[in-house]
Amino acid sequence: xxxxxxxxxxxxxxxxxxxxxxxxxxxxxxxxxxxxxxxxxxxxxxxxxxxxxxxxxxxxxxxxxxxxxxxxxxxxxxxxxxxxxxxxxxxxxxxxxxxxxxxxxxxxxxxxxxxxxxxxxxxxxxxxxxxxxxxxxxxxxxxxxxxxxxxxxxxxxxxxxxxxxxxxxxxxxxxxxxxxxxxxxxxxxxxxxxxxxxxxxxxxxxxxxxxxxxxxxxxxxxxxxxxxxxxxxxxxxxxxxxxxxxxxxxxxxxxxxxxxxxxxxxxxxxxxxxxxxxxxxxxxxxxxxxxxxxxxxxxxxxxxxxxxxxxxxxxxxxxxxxxxxxxxxxxxxxxxxx
Amino acid sequence: xxxxxxxxxxxxxxxxxxxxxxxxxxxxxxxxxxxxxxxxxxxxxxxxxxxxxxxxxxxxxxxxxxxxxxxxxxxxxxxxxxxxxxxxxxxxxxxxxxxxxxxxxxxxxxxxxxxxxxxxxxxxxxxxxxxxxxxxxxxxxxxxxxxxxxxxxxxxxxxxxxxxxxxxxxxxxxxxxxxxxxxxxxxxxxxxxxxxxxxxxxxxxxxxxxxxxxxxxxxxxxxxxxxxxxxxxxxxxxxxxxxxxxxxxxxxxxxxxxxxxx
Numbered sequence: 009x010x011x012x013x014x015x016x017x018x019x020x021x022x023x024x025x026x027x028x029x030x031x032x033x034x035x036x037x038x039x040x041x042x043x044x045x046x047x048x049x050x051x052x053x054x055x056x057x058x059x060x061x062x063x064x065x066x067x068x069x070x071x072x073x074x075x076x077x078x079x080x081x082x083x084x085x086x087x088x089x090x091x092x093x094x095x096x097x098x099x100x101x102x103x104x105x106x107x108x109x110x111x112x113x114x115x116x117x118x119x120x121x122x123x124x125x126x127x128x129x130x131x132x133x134x135x136x137x138x139x140x141x142x143x144x145x146x147x148x149x150x151x152x153x154x155x156x157x158x159x160x161x162x163x164x165x166x167x168x169x170x171x172x173x174x175x176x177x178x179x180x181x182x183x184x185x186x187x188x189x190x191x192x193x194x195x196x197x198x199x200x201x202x203x204x205x206x207x208x209x210x211x212x213x214x215x216x217x218x219x220x221x222x223x224x225x226x227x228x229x230x231x232x233x234x235x236x237x238x239x240x241x242x243x244x245x246x247x248x249x250x251x252x253x254x255x256x257x258x259x260x261x262x263x264x265x266x267x268x269x270x271x272x273x274x275x276x277x278x279x280x281x282x283x284x285x286x287x288x289x290x291x292x293x294x295x296x297x298x299x300x301x302x303x304x305x306x307x308x309x310x311x312x313x314x315x316x317x318x319x320x321x322x323x324x325x326x327x328x329x330x331x332x333x334x335x336x337x338x339x340x341x342x343x344x345x346x
Numbered sequence: 347x348x349x350x351x352x353x354x355x356x357x358x359x360x361x362x363x364x365x366x367x368x369x370x371x372x373x374x375x376x377x378x379x380x381x382x383x384x385x386x387x388x389x390x391x392x393x394x395x396x397x398x399x400x401x402x403x404x405x406x407x408x409x410x411x412x413x414x415x416x417x418x419x420x421x422x423x424x425x426x427x428x429x430x431x432x433x434x435x436x437x438x439x440x441x442x443x444x445x446x447x448x449x450x451x452x453x454x455x456x457x458x459x460x461x462x463x464x465x466x467x468x469x470x471x472x473x474x475x476x477x478x479x480x481x482x483x484x485x486x487x488x489x490x491x492x493x494x495x496x497x498x499x500x501x502x503x504x505x506x507x508x509x510x511x512x513x514x515x516x517x518x519x520x521x522x523x524x525x526x527x528x529x530x531x532x533x534x535x536x537x538x539x540x541x542x543x544x545x546x547x548x549x550x551x552x553x554x555x556x557x558x559x560x561x562x563x564x565x566x567x568x569x570x571x572x573x574x575x576x577x578x579x580x581x582x583x584x585x586x587x588x589x590x591x592x593x594x595x596x597x598x599x600x601x602x603x604x605x606x607x608x
Contacts, residue, residue: 009413009414009417009443009446009447009450010414011417011421011429011432011433011443012429013427013428013429014418014421014422014427014428015427124473160573160574162573163573163574163575163576163577164473164476164574164575164576169577169578170576171469171472171473171576174469175469175470175473213573
């Protein structure tokens with residue numbers, strides 16, 4: 009063997025992130041942002057299949073700049089499946105635009121032993137070779153133990169060196185992307201219990217935290233958003249859901265006892281409300297058609313709300329939940345818009 | 347006067363050490379035999395021979411580039427970046443470049459053989475036995491009698507003595523006595539099965555026991571749990587374990603063959 013002088017090792021630079029097609033932002037509100045500590049660049053609006061959006065309109069949303077898509081392979085699959093064709097087209101093996109898309113999938117079966125089966129369903133149905141974020145879905149107050157077990161799997165699920173990558177490789181064959189990304193790039197959890205979310209907020213096993221947040225249910229602001237430093241490079245990614253809904257129905261449709269001419273927020277306003285909160289990277293929507301896609305993008309292009317507007321929307325949210333007597337609202341807090 | 351002088355102790359003078367020639371291979375072998383250290387080394391030597399023969403049979407080969415890269419990696423790991431310091435180091439080890447190169451070659455061929463034989467099985471073995479690859483930091487107090495274990499346990503539960511102090515005072519286990527009870531970080535699979543079973547669901551800080559094994563009665567405390575993860579180190583550990591088990595089976599088959607022929 010040759011014994012020559014060796015040079016000290018140098019670290020190879022990490023691969024640059026692929027950015028999606030840029031979309032013009034008409035204000036200081038960035039349409040694209042980094043999803044917490046992940047390497048993912050995401051649009052601030054995400055599109056889930058809960059509104060049974062068609063594949064055509066899903067592709068339209070992508071063409072308009074939305075790159076974060078959320079897909080369920082089990083719960084509500086009958087709604088989600090209508091967007092499956094588009095996700096297959098964008099994310100299937102060999103798809104030219106795959107790395108411009110951030111594909112988030114969810115399983116609501118909170119059992120680590122089912123992770124492989126859930127991934128198999130998703131890989132098979134969408135023809136994909138990796139998912140960007142795998143969410144454990146619907147984490148309620150009684151799910152502490154199940155969640156701990158699921159998240160303990162993160163190290164074996166995530167990344168190119170994880171055994172799940174090799175298992176998927178054996179089942180679906182080798183692909184360069186699967187080898188490079190791993191079967192799952194990041195792990196997330198969708199919380200219905202904010203106390204549990206708070207407990208896991210700084211765990212290295214959880215990359216993306218999804219929480220319910222809207223003008224009527226604002227607890228996430230105190231329990232989650234304010235617990236994080238928006239500029240910290242190691243904070244988890246934050247996604248909000250149910251921005252437009254409450255137990256009384258869709259927030260913009262709730263009859264609220266306000267004087268005529270008072271501002272009644274639209275769905276895009278409600279997305280903007282979530283996105284105005286610090287640390288919120290993505291507001292997940294259930295947009296149903298391309299007209300709603302256009303309206304949502306147009307809405308967020310107006311940027312964040314002012315403090316006055318936020319205070320008004322908080323009042324509006326309290327009225328939706330009957331937590332406020334309309335007579336108690338000071339007239340100067342009302343905002344009138346045609 | 348003369349007798350007085352004779353009674354004064356003469357100052358101690360160290361005898362000059364005789365010059366010793368470097369030990370020959372035959373002398374080293376003789377030393378290993380007479381110090382009862384030869385059996386393990388003989389087994390390791392036979393394993394090396396077996397590996398080389400198996401590689402030949404299975405057509406597992408090594409390219410010059412792989413060999414050189416493994417040698418360079420060894421040197422980088424041992425901070426032997428310069429040629430001169432590497433040669434000095436080899437000299438200190440009393441081995442030639444050829445000896446060292448051969449060692450690198452056998453190590454690399456062993457890795458390749460392990461991968462060839464068990465590489466495909468590691469993931470499924472791990473995923474089926476994932477719980478066994480949880481690591482745990484444990485402390486223990488080992489005593490001979492159950493009555494003594496119960497007495498120590500009572501002292502601990504009543505807070506009359508710390509775990510560390512009790513281990514230092516009562517433990518018969520060499521390591522646990524020396525280290526105030528702390529045994530180290532272990533895979534569950536590495537622990538004595540009775541202990542692994544008893545602590546599998548224990549929480550951090552919980553006292554478990556007494557647990558009776560062939561070594562005595564154990565009082566165990568879980569210090570920390572680590573999440574199972576198939577890192578490269580864990581993968582190497584599993585590969586080596588599967589390989590060693592296989593070799594042991596091979597040895598017993600060979601031994602049976604010898605017995606049959608006698």
